[in-house]
Amino acid sequence: MSQSHTLKSPVLQSFIAGEWLGNQAGQALASPVNGETIYHTHAETIDFGRSLKFARTKGRASLMAMDFQSRASCLRDLGKHLLEYKESLYAISLLTGATRNDSWVDIEGGAGTLFAYASVGRRELPSGNLIHEDDAFPLGRDGQFFGTHILVPRQGVAVHINAFNFPIWGMLEKFAANFLAGMPCIVKPATSTSYLTEACVRLMQESGLLPEGSLQLIIGRTGDLLDRLDGQDVVTFTGSASTAAKLKVTPNIINNSIPFNAEADSLNCAILAPDVSVDSPEFDLFIKEVAREMTVKAGQKCTAIRRVLIPENQVQAVSERLTARLAKVSIGDPHLDTVRMGALASFEQKADVLAQLEELLKSSQVVYGHEDSFELLGKGSEKGAFVQPTLLLSNDPDAEGGAHDIEAFGPISTLMPYKNIDHAIALAARGKGSLVTTLVTQDPEIARKVVPALAAWHGRVHILNEASSKESTGHGSPLPMLKHGGPGRAGGGEELGGIRGVKHYMQRAAIQGSPTMLSAVTGEYVRGGETYESDVHPFRRYFEDLRIGESLLTHRRTVTETDIVNFGCLSGDHFYMHFDDIAARDSQFEQRIAHGYFVLSAAAGLFVSPGEGPVLANYGLDTLRFITPVPIGDTIRARLTCKRKIDQGKLSPKGEPQGVVVWDVQVTNQHDELVASYDILTLVKKQFD
Numbered sequence: 001m002s003q004s005h006t007l008k009s010p011v012l013q014s015f016i017a018g019e020w021l022g023n024q025a026g027q028a029l030a031s032p033v034n035g036e037t038i039y040h041t042h043a044e045t046i047d048f049g050r051s052l053k054f055a056r057t058k059g060r061a062s063l064m065a066m067d068f069q070s071r072a073s074c075l076r077d078l079g080k081h082l083l084e085y086k087e088s089l090y091a092i093s094l095l096t097g098a099t100r101n102d103s104w105v106d107i108e109g110g111a112g113t114l115f116a117y118a119s120v121g122r123r124e125l126p127s128g129n130l131i132h133e134d135d136a137f138p139l140g141r142d143g144q145f146f147g148t149h150i151l152v153p154r155q156g157v158a159v160h161i162n163a164f165n166f167p168i169w170g171m172l173e174k175f176a177a178n179f180l181a182g183m184p185c186i187v188k189p190a191t192s193t194s195y196l197t198e199a200c201v202r203l204m205q206e207s208g209l210l211p212e213g214s215l216q217l218i219i220g221r222t223g224d225l226l227d228r229l230d231g232q233d234v235v236t237f238t239g240s241a242s243t244a245a246k247l248k249v250t251p252n253i254i255n256n257s258i259p260f261n262a263e264a265d266s267l268n269c270a271i272l273a274p275d276v277s278v279d280s281p282e283f284d285l286f287i288k289e290v291a292r293e294m295t296v297k298a299g300q301k302c303t304a305i306r307r308v309l310i311p312e313n314q315v316q317a318v319s320e321r322l323t324a325r326l327a328k329v330s331i332g333d334p335h336l337d338t339v340r341m342g343a344l345a346s347f348e349q350k351a352d353v354l355a356q357l358e359e360l361l362k363s364s365q366v367v368y369g370h371e372d373s374f375e376l377l378g379k380g381s382e383k384g385a386f387v388q389p390t391l392l393l394s395n396d397p398d399a400e401g402g403a404h405d406i407e408a409f410g411p412i413s414t415l416m417p418y419k420n421i422d423h424a425i426a427l428a429a430r431g432k433g434s435l436v437t438t439l440v441t442q443d444p445e446i447a448r449k450v451v452p453a454l455a456a457w458h459g460r461v462h463i464l465n466e467a468s469s470k471e472s473t474g475h476g477s478p479l480p481m482l483k484h485g486g487p488g489r490a491g492g493g494e495e496l497g498g499i500r501g502v503k504h505y506m507q508r509a510a511i512q513g514s515p516t517m518l519s520a521v522t523g524e525y526v527r528g529g530e531t532y533e534s535d536v537h538p539f540r541r542y543f544e545d546l547r548i549g550e551s552l553l554t555h556r557r558t559v560t561e562t563d564i565v566n567f568g569c570l571s572g573d574h575f576y577m578h579f580d581d582i583a584a585r586d587s588q589f590e591q592r593i594a595h596g597y598f599v600l601s602a603a604a605g606l607f608v609s610p611g612e613g614p615v616l617a618n619y620g621l622d623t624l625r626f627i628t629p630v631p632i633g634d635t636i637r638a639r640l641t642c643k644r645k646i647d648q649g650k651l652s653p654k655g656e657p658q659g660v661v662v663w664d665v666q667v668t669n670q671h672d673e674l675v676a677s678y679d680i681l682t683l684v685k686k687q688f689d
């Protein structure tokens with residue numbers, strides 16, 4: 001590493017094959033705040049063959065030496081490390097024109113995404129590197145031929161081509177998912193703000209937490225990288241629809257069926273429903289949301305509200321209230337605490353936004369903004385890439401083009417009056433597919449009618465009213481646990497969405513075979529597969545010693561009327577099926593039956609080993625089904641089988657190392673019919689840390 005951020009306009013470096021590359025100055029990058037050159041890209045060319053080889057060998061090997069659980073822990077530690085050094089990132093982020101508020105989304109939102117994926121991994125993924133996606137199901141009559149689905153990490157490289165507006169979050173939201181899946185990645189940030197991504201990658205690399213080869217960084221262009229990919233690789237893209245359209249038809253990408261996930265321009269809208277009156281809290285919420293989306297990140301958000309759909313009779317009220325709000329926004333150098341809106345990310349962006357604004361003006365009139373000069377705070381900011389928030393009113397929202405087609409990627413939005421709610425739905429769809437829409441209404445009936453229609457055209461639908469407003473995360477914030485990505489013009493891609501995001505970096509395969517074979521492959525007991533019984537009760541074994549398939553068939557118990565009466569008195573459940581002989585005889589069961597929860601409790605009484613032992617706690621139960629009724633006089637028994645083990649590397653509250661064990665439980669009657677079926681989840685002590 002030869003460069004330092006203390007040099008004047010230092011040369012940025014790529015991180016390729018485990019080394020920092022770049023000493024000679026290439027393209028100059030100017031601060032959008034005052035026009036001064038702040039960094040240079042490097043002039044040296046990157047050997048992408050070497051970079052790919054490194055990812056596929058070293059990167060893959062180091063990731064496969066870990067598993068979902070250890071990678072989840074690593075994500076958590078990386079997130080902590082970034083938060084520890086976040087101020088250094090905030091300082092650099094100011095140079096992109098972003099205010100502290102804007103940068104929070106990028107920096108702490110990015111670290112937050114690492115934490116969210118760490119917790120997805122720990123909660124939802126097993127130990128090892130294979131996901132058994134759904135329970136195996138029999139394909140034959142005798143229970144010896146089953147089918148199921150598994151997911152394994154793709155064996156290639158994830159190439160991420162990112163946009164300029166979120167240099168950190170844009171990298172981390174993709175990295176978190178590919179890393180958890182077990183794929184190495186090569187990140188190419190947009191050149192104009194790549195200095196902030198570079199600073200973040202340096203922090204990650206210097207932490208010593210990154211497995212070798214798991215993350216590489218390109219400063220500059222991708223050269224022949226896309227031509228060198230193969231069918232195990234994945235490309236993700238965030239940016240303009242035109243670049244997405246160009247890159248996704250790269251012959252090599254098509255010929256090798258390389259997944260290409262695009263997130264592109266999006267003409268998102270917000271709808272003020274007709275039930276919202278001007279003096280209601282929802283009206284204020286609508287105004288606040290639109291104004292915020294116009295000015296946060298100076299409107300440079302793929303989720304920003306570009307089209308503001310309002311009832312025809314509300315044009316004047318909305319215009320006045322938005323104008324008053326936008327007029328209060330102080331614009332200028334984000335180093336100043338008093339500044340609420342900073343600059344666009346580059347002079348190219350400013351030129352592009354102003355050109356798109358002129359196009360929009362052909363079909364709309366100015367309500368606020370677009371002034372020849374406006375107040376700018378901060379020395380030298382008159383030389384910066386600032387654009388005044390500008391609100392337009394569309395003269396004919398049904399016309400072709402205009403705000404339905406033109407994206408001005410800055411603080412520009414267009415009011416579009418609608419006649420009735422069906423008209424609003426039709427106008428929303430004219431965006432040809434968007435990332436997100438907000439519906440502001442007080443009326444659940446309007447939500448019931450409108451949301452399914454909006455859902456066909458939008459990746460996310462945010463319903464806002466007074467009740468949700470205090471906790472609402474807002475129109476513009478993609479959340480790690482919810483899908484991000486929209487149909488059509490928005491690129492047709494999907495990111496985030498919790499575990500869904502991880503699966504984009506894994507390959508699904510259908511598996512068929514005997515239960516024993518499927519148990520061996522999936523690491524999960526499949527009913528009908530081989531079981532292991534011994535004199536030692538499974539609850540007396542430590543986590544490490546338990547084998548998948550280790551099983552216990554209990555003694556029997558005959559259910560009596562006294563059991564039912566006692567359980568009813570203890571629980572207070574005197575449901576007629578258990579206590580009213582006449583009603584029970586009239587029912588489909590034609591007799592009194594035991595409570596399902598009695599059967600569950602009785603089964604626990606049959607299989608539990610009561611003495612102190614390595615099982616520390618029972619913390620839940622999944623997939624419970626009561627299958628056959630248990631009348632008085634039936635005799636039940638339980639089979640308990642170790643189904644799945646998850647080592648989360650966690651300690652009990654007393655500091656003991658422990659793991660999760662999932663047990664398959666089958667309760668049967670005297671005819672060997674299945675009475676109840678479920679999984680129980682226990683915490684089991686480990687012998688070793």
Ligand code: NDP
Binds near residue numbers: 189352
């Ligand atoms: P681009 O589509 O030009 O760039 C996006 C990314 O693609 C950048 O990293 C860029 O790199 C890279 N790129 C561009 N051309 C190639 C190529 N031939 N091969 C490989 N990589 C390439 O978008 P911009 O950043 O210039 O923004 C333009 C417009 O895109 C905005 O005005 C806005 O309308 C939209 N946009 C949409 C976003 C969204 O999230 N949906 C986010 C940001 C922008 P480089 O920077 O080196 O050119």
